[in-house]
Amino acid sequence: MNEPDAGIATLPGAAALNRSRDTAEEMLESVYDQYAQALYRYARFLVGSTEDAEDVVQEVFIRIAREQNRVFKIRNLKAYLFSATRNVAYSQLRNRKRRDDLSEAIIWDLPVGGTGKVVGSAEALVLNEALDELPVDQREALALKVFEQMTFQEIARTVGTSINTVSSRYRYGIAKLRQALEDNQNG
Amino acid sequence: MDDKRIEEILRESCDVDMPQGMKDRVMRSARQELAHHNSRRFAPRWKPVLVSMALAIVLLTNIMDGLTQAHLTKLVGGSSSIGMSAPLDLRALLRQHNADALLAMYTGDESTVLPTGDESL
Numbered sequence: 182m183n184e185p186d187a188g189i190a191t192l193p194g195a196a197a198l199n200r201s202r203d204t205a206e207e208m209l210e211s212v213y214d215q216y217a218q219a220l221y222r223y224a225r226f227l228v229g230s231t232e233d234a235e236d237v238v239q240e241v242f243i244r245i246a247r248e249q250n251r252v253f254k255i256r257n258l259k260a261y262l263f264s265a266t267r268n269v270a271y272s273q274l275r276n277r278k279r280r281d282d283l284s285e286a287i288i289w290d291l292p293v294g295g296t297g298k299v300v301g302s303a304e305a306l307v308l309n310e311a312l313d314e315l316p317v318d319q320r321e322a323l324a325l326k327v328f329e330q331m332t333f334q335e336i337a338r339t340v341g342t343s344i345n346t347v348s349s350r351y352r353y354g355i356a357k358l359r360q361a362l363e364d365n366q367n368g
Numbered sequence: 369m370d371d372k373r374i375e376e377i378l379r380e381s382c383d384v385d386m387p388q389g390m391k392d393r394v395m396r397s398a399r400q401e402l403a404h405h406n407s408r409r410f411a412p413r414w415k416p417v418l419v420s421m422a423l424a425i426v427l428l429t430n431i432m433d434g435l436t437q438a439h440l441t442k443l444v445g446g447s448s449s450i451g452m453s454a455p456l457d458l459r460a461l462l463r464q465h466n467a468d469a470l471l472a473m474y475t476g477d478e479s480t481v482l483p484t485g486d487e488s489l
Contacts, residue, residue, distance in 0.1 A: 206402060209395065209402070210395065213395060217386065217390075217394070218385075218386060221384075221386050221390070222382070222383065225384060231384065231387060235386075238394055239394045242394050242395070242398040243398055243401045246398040246401035246402040302377075302381070304377050304381075305380060305381030306381075308377055308381050312378075323378065328379065355374055355375075358374050358378070359374055
C-alpha cells in the first residue's frame, strides 16, 4: 500500500543548520538535542541492548563530527541521521554475529529500572518477546513507522529499499505481534 | 486486535529514555573527533608550504655553494669549469706534471721537470 508522499524534506523537526550561525560544536549539540532520543530508540530496536544502542548513537555523532562540512549542506538531516544510525547498527550486528556467532535473534533489554519506563503489563512483555523473534528488517520497519511516524515512502528512502518491501515488512511484523498477543490472550 | 492498538502497546512498552550521562559521553567523543579532525584538516595545507620551503633551501644552498666554489677557484687561479672543484683540478695538473717527468726520465728528455713527489695536494 502506497502512502501519500509527505516529502521527507518537510518532515517535522527537520533541522536547518545555519553554517554562519552554528559552529561545529553548536551544530553537534543542536543535532543531539533534537534527534538523539529518536536515534537511540531506533538503534535499540535494531541492536536490542541499551548499551549497544548508546554505542551506535555515539558512533553516529563521531561520524557527524568527522563529516561536519557535509552535514551543514544536508537538506534532509533527519533521513541522513537515520540512515547513518542504520548503517552503524547493521555493522555492529554483523560484528556481533561474527564475534559471538549469534543469529539475528537478539537478547532484548526490557526497559526496567533507571534507563527506561517500567513496563509491567503482560501484553508488553509478550510484545517484547515477540519483537525478539522478529527479523531485524521487520523490527526496523515497525520502529520507523510506530515511533518516528514515517510514511512507507520515507522509510523506504531511509533503508534504501522499495515502498512495497517496507510495507510488507511492516505488515508481517504487525501480524506476528498480533498473533503473539492473541495466543497470550487465548491462554 | 487492530494495528493501532498494537502500535499503541508497542509505543508504551518500548519507548525508553536514554541512559544517564549518555549526552556527556557522546558529546565528549564527538568533540574529541572534532578536534582531531580540525588538526588533521590543517596538515595538508602546511605540507606544500613545507615542501616548497625545503626545495628553496636546497636551491639556495646550491647557489651559495656554487658562488663560494667560483670564488675559491678564482682565488687559487684554477679552472672555473663547473663540476670540477679547484683542489681536484690542481691534483690532476700535478699528476699530469709528474707523469710527464717520469716519462722524461725514461726517455732521457732533460727539458722535463723532475717529479716533485708531493702528492699531498
